[in-house]
Amino acid sequence: MSATTAVPDRSQSLASTSAHAAEPKRHSAAVRLTHWLTTIAFIALLVTGGEITLSHPRFYWSETGNVNMHPWLNLHLPSSRPMVPTGYGYVLPDQNGWSRYLHFQAAWVAVGTGLFYLLFGLFRGHFRRNLVPASSDLSMKAIGVSLMRHLRFERPTADEAWSYNVLQRLSYLAVIFILFPLMIWTGLAMSFGFTSAVPLSVRLLGGHQTARSIHFIVTALLVLFLLVHVVMIFIAGFRTRMRAMITGRAIPPTEGL
Amino acid sequence: MKKISRRKLISTGLAAAAGASGLAVAAKVAKHHGLIPPDAGGLYGPGETLTYAAQRLLTRHSMAREFSRSEISEKPFANSVDPLGDDFHRMQAANFVDWRLVVDGMAARPSSFSLAEIKSFPASSHITMIGCEEGWTYIGEWTGVPLSYILNRVGALPEVRYVVYRSLQPDWWESIDMADALHPQTLVAHGMNGTELPVPFGGPLRLRIPRQLGYKSVKYLNRITLTDSLKSFGKGLGSSAPEAGYAWYAGI
Numbered sequence: 460m461s462a463t464t465a466v467p468d469r470s471q472s473l474a475s476t477s478a479h480a481a482e483p484k485r486h487s488a489a490v491r492l493t494h495w496l497t498t499i500a501f502i503a504l505l506v507t508g509g510e511i512t513l514s515h516p517r518f519y520w521s522e523t524g525n526v527n528m529h530p531w532l533n534l535h536l537p538s539s540r541p542m543v544p545t546g547y548g549y550v551l552p553d554q555n556g557w558s559r560y561l562h563f564q565a566a567w568v569a570v571g572t573g574l575f576y577l578l579f580g581l582f583r584g585h586f587r588r589n590l591v592p593a594s595s596d597l598s599m600k601a602i603g604v605s606l607m608r609h610l611r612f613e614r615p616t617a618d619e620a621w622s623y624n625v626l627q628r629l630s631y632l633a634v635i636f637i638l639f640p641l642m643i644w645t646g647l648a649m650s651f652g653f654t655s656a657v658p659l660s661v662r663l664l665g666g667h668q669t670a671r672s673i674h675f676i677v678t679a680l681l682v683l684f685l686l687v688h689v690v691m692i693f694i695a696g697f698r699t700r701m702r703a704m705i706t707g708r709a710i711p712p713t714e715g716l
Numbered sequence: 717m718k719k720i721s722r723r724k725l726i727s728t729g730l731a732a733a734a735g736a737s738g739l740a741v742a743a744k745v746a747k748h749h750g751l752i753p754p755d756a757g758g759l760y761g762p763g764e765t766l767t768y769a770a771q772r773l774l775t776r777h778s779m780a781r782e783f784s785r786s787e788i789s790e791k792p793f794a795n796s797v798d799p800l801g802d803d804f805h806r807m808q809a810a811n812f813v814d815w816r817l818v819v820d821g822m823a824a825r826p827s828s829f830s831l832a833e834i835k836s837f838p839a840s841s842h843i844t845m846i847g848c849e850e851g852w853t854y855i856g857e858w859t860g861v862p863l864s865y866i867l868n869r870v871g872a873l874p875e876v877r878y879v880v881y882r883s884l885q886p887d888w889w890e891s892i893d894m895a896d897a898l899h900p901q902t903l904v905a906h907g908m909n910g911t912e913l914p915v916p917f918g919g920p921l922r923l924r925i926p927r928q929l930g931y932k933s934v935k936y937l938n939r940i941t942l943t944d945s946l947k948s949f950g951k952g953l954g955s956s957a958p959e960a961g962y963a964w965y966a967g968i
Contacts, residue, residue: 515851522783522845525793525852540850542796555849556961557760563968564763651847652771652967655778655927667845667853 484707485621490585491704493576496568501681503565507558508678514539514555518675522666531672566646573639589623590632596625615695620709627691634684638677645674750877750893754946754954755964768965775967776895780926783843788909789854794916797935798885804936812920817904821880821942824871831920835906837861837869842901844926846933849966858924859907864898866940876942880949881923884936890955891946891964892925892932901926904937929966931957 486494516538517530524530526543539551580586595601605626615624623631647653648661648670664670692700703709746752751769755761807814812831820826840862847853863879879897882889896902905924906913913919918935925932946954954964 511849511851514849522787523789523853523855525789525854527789527791527793542793556963559849560760560764560961560963563767563963564760567763567766649847650771650968651780651845651927651929652775652778655780656771656774658781661781667847671851 482708485703485709486707487583487585488707489576489579489583491707493572493579494704496572497576500565500569500572501685503561504569505678505682507562507565510539510554510558511562512675513537513551514553515543516545517543518672519668520665520672521669524668524671532675566643569639570643573643576635590628590635592625592628596628601625602629609691612694619695620699620703630684630687634681638681638684641673641677642681645670645677649674753963753965754891754952755958760963764963764965767963767968771965771967772893772895775927778927780842780844780901783845783855785843785857787855788843788857792854792856792909792917793852794914795848795930797916798887800884800915800936804884808915815920816938817921818939819866819870819942820939822873822876822944823867823942824873825869827870829866831906834861834904834921837865839907840900840903841907842903842926844901844924846924846926846930848930849962857909858903858905858926860903860905860921860924862900863902863904863923863940864900866904867897867942870942872942875944877944878942878946878954880941880943880946880955881934881937882939882941883934884938887956888934888936889950890923890932890934890957891949892928896925896927899925899927927967931962932966 512534513536516534516536517524517526518532518534519528519530536545537547537549537551538545539553539555541550580590596605602625605624609626644660645664647657648664649667654661654667661667661670664673699709743752746765746769751765751772753764753768756765815831817829817831817834818827819829838861839859841857841859843855843857845853845855867876867879876894878891878893880889880891892902901924903924905918905922906920908914908917908919913922918933918937921937922933922935923937941949943949946952950956951959953959957966958964
């Protein structure tokens with residue numbers, strides 16, 4: 460019985476444009492727009508940030524650090540500067556000029572997008588509805604079940620095409636409210652202009668080089684997030700997930716997969 | 717249905733027009749208040765303008781962080797410089813008695829100062845951090861004459877909007893706006909960590925500007941030019957940095 464009623468319903472909804480327009484979207488236009496703007500800005504920041512790092516691929520704590528001092532982390536990469544002892548017999552070409560220009564321009568795009576997203580998320584209930592986990596999902600047992608499902612690389616259930624699971628919610632919240640703000644903060648804390656106006660921004664972190672080190676560590680965490688995020692999309696179904704984030708359309712939950 | 721989309725079209729059009737004219741007004745206001753950097757054209761102009769304008773609104777009178785004497789780096793790092801040439805080494809051998817700092821352009825009394833004269837002017841010191849765009853930093857104590865004192869002494873005209881300054885090295889010249897030129901921490905430095913400014917660190921004279929990256933702190937300073945426009949200097953981008961692909965404003 461359900462099959463006979465479901466089929467004409469679906470064809471009807473496809474035929475009628477007004478019903479089509481009312482079809483629920485998996486992701487709102489604001490979420491889709493900010494998602495892709497952030498993606499573009501993040502890739503630009505990552506590539507240029509990596510390039511800038513090559514001019515001094517060593518990291519220090521507290522305020523000062525240079526080739527006369529011991530780094531806590533040496534990436535052992537070739538450098539674009541002859542004064543950095545790398546052990547390599549060659550010096551990479553200097554690309555810092557455009558890298559710095561593009562890094563800060565992309566940072567403005569990221570910050571502007573982030574502010575818009577923040578206001579949207581607060582006033583349209585996006586955070587409350589889609590990202591904050593239900594309290595019943597926050598038990599160790601529920602998280603453990605979700606974790607085991609992920610570790611077994613199980614394909615997501617039908618309702619997960621319409622709602623994030625608890626691990627997804629927690630990791631998105633961590634990226635949006637911890638990692639992104641830390642990135643912006645540590646970035647500003649390396650600006651001599653900014654720290655002259657807001658010296659506490661760098662003092663609270665423990666110094667200029669600590670800010671630079673945290674900026675690098677958080678980059679590594681964000682890259683890790685990106686890798687897992689993309690792998691999960693492939694496991695869940697690349698076409699359906701991409702379509703949902705580009706057009707907003709997904710198979711309505713009542714119809715199943 | 718059609719009516720709604722037309723209404724939507726009109727309102728979107730009006731919003732776009734309002735946005736565009738808003739931008740145009742913002743650009744005019746920004747220009748009037750000197751918030752547009754000389755390298756504002758081109759692909760990265762929007763980001764550069766936002767950075768410079770935002771920092772200028774925030775930092776017009778802010779002071780670079782100062783440190784205690786115990787925080788001075790034991791081994792400061794001197795980045796490599798291009799070969800300084802025979803003329804420089806001859807002057808160095810004579811303890812730079814022939815070194816001159818020419819101050820010209822829009823000044824009532826354009827002057828040429830000897831190193832001894834510069835050292836006789838009232839000096840000021842600060843323990844600040846210098847940071848390279850590459851990412852490394854050190855802390856040092858710089859001693860020198862505030863640039864504002866020199867601008868006063870030559871009678872800088874009220875129309876001056878930028879100070880252009882040059883190194884003995886032909887391809888290294890920079891400029892700053894008046895917020896930095898008149899800033900109390902901007903020094904024509906002749907001393908570092910209690911001694912005369914060593915040659916690898918820019919001696920005998922270096923323009924030390926602690927609210928911007930190291931490349932703005934030009935070493936081997938020998939000429940300062942006061943101007944109301946940067947258009948006639950080099951390619952008109954404000955300094956040699958944008959000509960080599962780097963930003964003119966280096967507060968970030």
